[in-house]
Amino acid sequence: MSRTKEKILKQSLILFNDQGLDHVSLRSISNALNMSVGNLQYHFKKREDIIHELYFQLVSTIDIAIENSGNTQSKLEEFFETTAAIVNCFYEYRFIFQDFTSVMNQHEAIRTHYQELMKNRKLQFSAFIGSLIKRNLMRKELLPNEYDHLFVRFQILSDFWMSSSLIELEKVAQKEVSMYTEMIHQTIFPYLTETGKEAYLMIQKSI
Amino acid sequence: MSRTKEKILKQSLILFNDQGLDHVSLRSISNALNMSVGNLQYHFKKREDIIHELYFQLVSTIDIAIENSGNTQSKLEEFFETTAAIVNCFYEYRFIFQDFTSVMNQHEAIRTHYQELMKNRKLQFSAFIGSLIKRNLMRKELLPNEYDHLFVRFQILSDFWMSSSLIELEKVAQKEVSMYTEMIHQTIFPYLTETGKEAYLMIQKSI
């Protein structure tokens, strides 16, 4: 990728994150870079292409972060690390989650990719739950679809905590990131066995 | 309120729900009513006013629905009914929740009202949790801020389940409403005591 293209992406990310996707026009991006709109368009034929590119940057950032949080001592620790990693990546590319719905509505390619991604994540999640149960860290299902619904809950909370924070507090800063990370972590707690709960409390203390 | 004003609101709600807020212009509303835009503007000086009015219709619809679900046998039943009532009202005014963030960002008066509303809801929620605990239907907190976080979870799930459904399935119909209602109901289950769990299962059977 050309140096200019990288500069455009970097600046776009900053502006998008700061001002929100729909308050940033091509003109404001090119202004911030002392560059003509024509030039911008030479590198990205469509505005959509910039957003598209940034989305896929996020995806690979998450992939890397998840890999790095793989070498943990326990399965539960892995859950803590993975969750925190995802939340942090979301925050880095927060413009996407400040109005997740608009992004997904306006960018079909992104939406399609996301839908596929979620199918995979759901499989991974099920496998993960299974391994927690086998290790006697998590109890079995007591309700129909209980852990399917748990997955849905994780998904909604992950994708929309930032929107919620913005509406409620009209900002998202590091403090909020911590708060919502804890909230998401705690989501799994009441499903844990006594052993699991002890392990949870140990990990929590170590953070 | 004049007959015409009511007609405009009714038609706007239909179009907003069907096509989404930002795919409905004043022109399309007036077309659907065989009415001039000028006339529309006579009744609602700003487009915002229509949305404003519909939002407050929703608010009072919810108030009424909550009152009606007050006369239940048990506290847990009240939870089931109230939750379902809210979800259904949200569905009636789904245009607001199909892109909740945009609505809240673009309508300051609505956002301010919502913020206040949530402060009250949080107090009500805390009181409700307290009464469940006193009745030995719910266990005490085991984690710091556990039930504050539980409230946040309820809030995010309520406000954004529809957005999530739209992104994932590209539609929201009655089937999805049922599914997400169950998901939200189940959120409280793992915090219940044995007595509480039994009561939950009884109520669930009766639905």
Place this chain on the structure above:
DNA sequence: AATTATTTAGTACATTTGTACTAATTTATA
């Protein structure tokens, strides 16, 4: 050095949409 390809700038356009404004028409009132 000459030619070709790449990059940059600048202008213009099309479109959408909320809304302001004026005039006509209908309804209410005295």
Place this chain on the structure above:
DNA sequence: TATAAATTAGTACAAATGTACTAAATAATT
């Protein structure tokens, strides 16, 4: 009935924004 108030229609405008297009400038290549 005459006058005032209300409702309705129609036109025009302003502002924003993505993008198409052309020409100039710079870099690369032969």
